[in-house]
Amino acid sequence: MVKSELVIIGGSAGGIQAAICAQKHHGLKDILVIRSEVEAVVPCGIPYIYGTLGAVEKNIMPDKLLGEAKLKVAEAVSIDRKGKTVTLGDGEVVGYNKLILATGSNPIQPPIPGIDKKNVWFVRKHADYLRQMESAMDHARHIVVVGGGFIGAEFADECRKRGHEVTIVELLEHCLQLVCPEDLCIRSEEALRQRGVEVITSNAVKSIDGTDKVESVTLESGERINCDMVIVGIGVVPNVKLAKEAGLEIGSTGGIKVDEFQRTTDPDILAVGDCAEKYSFFNGQPVPVRLASVATREGKIAAADLYHPQWRNIGTIGVFSTIVGETAIAVSGLTDAQAAKLGYSVVTGEAEAASKHPGTMPDARPMRVKLVFDRRSGKLLGGCACCVATVGEVGNLMAAAIVNGMTIEQVAMFPMGTHPWLTATPLAYQISDAASDALHRSKKAAA
């Protein structure tokens, strides 16, 4: 039996990052990565395969990222925690001293009648499957996207770029509603409609119809939409089969229970990424946030904490960004609705200014920021920004302010740099101005 100092099960974002960082942190050379897929797909890039990139090949993470870690393409079928071994699909047994589970997640397959018909597709992180989906799309005219979250919105946008007729069906009142404040949801829906996507909300697919292949879907409202392809993107469930069967504890959102050092209930097994339970930065409670950026962060933490607790995971704040049409949006931390649900008394502030300055600069577009503060402590709880491409990093700036507990006054006094081509004017920098706005609203409320 071959034994490795560190075995990592799963070779997507979290597993790769753990492998990279275990080498950096501990100089480990004896690492085995077990991955069930021949190729590792860039998870966030999947929708872009179908319009922007044009091929699955352009969305593959190179194995050379693994450095000196060995890669074994195989299915891990069981873990013997006592013997500290993993059994693979071909019967091989590999030993470990430390084990990191990065088994990811699987797309939710809702129990809709007809979901098993031909040309119903899920967003699986599997290159061959995604290639087949590409071929199927080549023959499709009208595509129904089930789910108007980030993945659904991105797929719809990309499918339009290919020239398909596209309809999104979203259960909730708005697309992106689980993550975004309402005004951003509405802007995103407008952007999708401008692209030519039909957006149907507060509705659901009741059945997928057709003899063998999809021919139409019937909505709860009774409406029938003729289509020849369905893409289901309504979320994922943590892939915890291995962990569960090995007797590791599972948390309330379905992920493997981990402590603040990414350790499972077995001290020699850590878990990272979509398969691991996440805990809120704000109150420590489990949160169902599953993102590649969170996975890589946990991969780094697990690698650092492999032998001794060193790096503490301060919790997940949730930093999302996307672009639909020309409308880029970023959301960090809590929306006002989410904050209110957690029991915070919130004070919000907003600011809008041209993305460049003066506003007469070429391609200057409005950039809007909304911030959410805790009235009692004054601390920043969340924020969102739209609609220009710099909002991706503005979301990260908000994340930095959140994790550091910056207060309304500190954000209002934020020492930003500005430049005509790169940012708003220093007289109306959106982040600090939104904090000023919050300050004055809270004063008015107190008066």
Added chain:
Amino acid sequence: MVKSELVIIGGSAGGIQAAICAQKHHGLKDILVIRSEVEAVVPCGIPYIYGTLGAVEKNIMPDKLLGEAKLKVAEAVSIDRKGKTVTLGDGEVVGYNKLILATGSNPIQPPIPGIDKKNVWFVRKHADYLRQMESAMDHARHIVVVGGGFIGAEFADECRKRGHEVTIVELLEHCLQLVCPEDLCIRSEEALRQRGVEVITSNAVKSIDGTDKVESVTLESGERINCDMVIVGIGVVPNVKLAKEAGLEIGSTGGIKVDEFQRTTDPDILAVGDCAEKYSFFNGQPVPVRLASVATREGKIAAADLYHPQWRNIGTIGVFSTIVGETAIAVSGLTDAQAAKLGYSVVTGEAEAASKHPGTMPDARPMRVKLVFDRRSGKLLGGCACCVATVGEVGNLMAAAIVNGMTIEQVAMFPMGTHPWLTATPLAYQISDAASDALHRSKKAAA
């Protein structure tokens, strides 16, 4: 005599921001802004008048920004601190309860023989002067820009866009050397040269020659450059004449001495912007940083602190950004050389990754980050980023990490969000990866 609750002398970035915020904070309606210029020019936009914007009119701050504050276009000639009055050029005397000085700065006019010749121009924040400069430029063929700092580099770039032959003459070894680490200086020079700018460094203009109008400049090296226009952009001196004559204390970099609440040595007079002394965030010592973004921040602080000290100026960290050709750069806080000069033992880290992910996304370009940490405390002291347009906000993200004293580990674990169109891959997000790099370098150094 008319008396105002608040008089602000100076109506550029700092003065306008103070007027806006005094209204917001204290509900003040009785504010008088005294400005010597008929129009307020956007300071950072000045170079862009000449290529990108095409007209001074496109670079004016609208007076409506002042809200309910009254504007008086006049020269303030003296302050009577005892009587709490300001005398204007036309003899009018206005009273104040509180006074904010935002008198800005004037361009340095070096004592070069021939500096008074026709067609030698300075970067003055004065609309009519800038219009005359525009007309003069219409008749110029070869322009020599004296000074390769931000303003000089931006002017050179813009003048090339107009089709002029352009030569930059920089005294130091590199352009942008006072603010940027050497590798970014070199990249900027390359970008300027690619634009067709002749870049001459480690050299100076010894004389400006010509009968009446500029015909050539002679360098210290002896070289002679034929030209018909010279633009001098080698920095500014605080405009403190009024303050000095009123007996206010002046600091060692030539600005009006202020405390951490922007108060001068007279408790009823505050000072903000280029005319006010700045103090380093890192060690509290005076620093010669003069930026519109710093001025507006001080304007906010002074407005908040008008009656009672409320908001503390934590000091100036210096956040610069610009774009030369297609090369955008941002610098926050200390470079490694500056940190070493202040006595820090530094550890640096670097990371480069495509600005979008996967790297096959359209227009993905390398984005590079370098971070400088204090080895002892682990805290971030500075950082720089290039070369894509998002670095403006990345510089601000670095600023947030600096003011919050984030450590190497905290930055390495930074909870960033990522998206294919908007940022690097989560596997190689430059900020956290540069921190990881610093960590591993410091471990190696310690081993």
